[in-house]
Amino acid sequence: MPVIKDTFGYLQDDRRVDRITLSHPRSGFSVEILEYGARIRAIHFPHPRQGPMNTVLSYASLREYELDTAALGAIIGRCANRTVARAHPEFQLSCNDGKNHLHGGLIGFGRSLWRTVACVDGDLPGVLLKLHSPDGDEGYRGNVSVQMEVRMDSPLSFRTVVTAATDRATPLNLTLHPYFNLTGDPDACIEDHELRLASSTYLPVSPEQIPTGEILAVDGTPFDFRRRTPIGARIHETGGGYDHYCPILPGAAIAAELSSRRSDIHLSVSTNQKGIQFYTGNSLADAMPRRFRARVGLCLEPHGFPNALNEPSFPSIMVQPGETYRHHTRYTFAVAED
Structure with missing residues (x-):
């Protein structure tokens, strides 16, 4: 069946969590989504x-998933990303990464229970989920209603469409956080994956991983992925692995391409967001409840500029009523061709 909805389990407070599996009826390509x-x-x-x-991991x-510290999927x-929590005069955000606010805070959208609005069967199966974020949630103002649609749009591709509205001005900068490993082996290092990014610049960060406000050219740096390059080729020059935001060139039809020579699987990512946070799973060895090996998964997180709430030179992420x-x-997805 193209759409299967079943019970994945119950949270510690006894709320039921459903799993929705979307399968393309001809290819067998499938995606699982949890509420x-x-x-x-x-x-x-x-x-x-x-x-x-x-x-994906x-x-x-x-x-x-309740105990997860790595925001798996x-x-x-x-x-998204890191924001200096108490730097803005109108928003005193929750601190969950030292003095910073990481990935929406202590609970955020990733630890909230979404509810299924509708499932769509047929050749292009899909699901629509919704969430209400109340005024004051994690220090943000305004009641925010969010919907996320996940839908197959070809035998080997799917799209996500997230929309949100607010009754008070508030920053919104959402992202998706799957950890890709195209070998299909969750113990295999991703440093031999090859990446291309449609980006000629990157954001340098402070020791706390907050953007400094600069936007630097990738020329001559380990952040130059304008041509397909093994991820591990210059990773030792980054001082701990990649965890950096890369603005996407305007008009780029494909923001990122990832491939594995071991499996011959190729992934293309297109998005309407201004950039991608490229993260090589540097802290997966410290993740709970499962300690993965470091760098067995990588994230390509599309979103607006991080810490834009506090950085006036960055494009605004404020949304008005x-x-x-x-x-x-x-x-x-595809089988890669040389």
């Missing part, structure tokens, strides 16, 4: 030689 955190739990690619392969149980909001926030991202 807890609107998480992308699995992306099964129908490999022509090796059979179905899960191309996953946990087996709901309890593991979660939707992140209200604001009457406006609609829109985030579109499309993931397209």
Whole structure:
């Protein structure tokens, strides 16, 4: 069946969490979404030689997702990445990363229980989830209503469309946080994956991983992925791995391309967001409840500029009453061709 909705488990407070599995009826390509955190739990690619392969890191149980510290597969909001929590005079955000606000705070959208609005069957199956974020949530103002649609749009691709509206001016800067490993082996290092980014600049960061406000050219740096390059080629020059925001060139049809020579799987990411946070899973070895090996998964997180709430030189992420926030991202898979 193109859409299957079943019970994945129960939270510690006894709330039920459903799993929605979308399958393309001809290719067998499928995506699993959990109502807890609107998480992308699995992306099964129908490999022509090796059979179905899960191309993202996953946990087996709901309890593991409740205890998760790595935001595995979660939707992140209200604001992705790191924000200096108490620097803005009108927003005193929750601190969950030292003095900083990380990935929406202590609970945020990724630890909230979303509810299914509708499932769409047929050749292009999909699901629509919703969430209400109340005024004062994690220090943000305004009541915010959010909807996320996940839908197949070809035999080997799916898209996510997130929309939100508020009754008071508030920053909104959502992202998706799946950890990709195109080998299908959750213990395999991703440093031999090859990446291309449609980006000629990157944001340098402070020791606390907050952007300094500069936008630097990638020329001559380990952040130059304008041509397909193995991720591990210059990772030692970054001082601990990649965890940096890369603005996408205006008009770029494809923001990022990722491939694995081991599996021959190729992934293209297109988005309407201004950039992608490229993260190589440097802290996965410290993640709870499962300690993965470091760098067995990588994130390509589309969103607006991080810490834009406190950085006037960055494009604004404020949304006004009457406006609609829109985030579109499309993931397209294929067997790579040299």
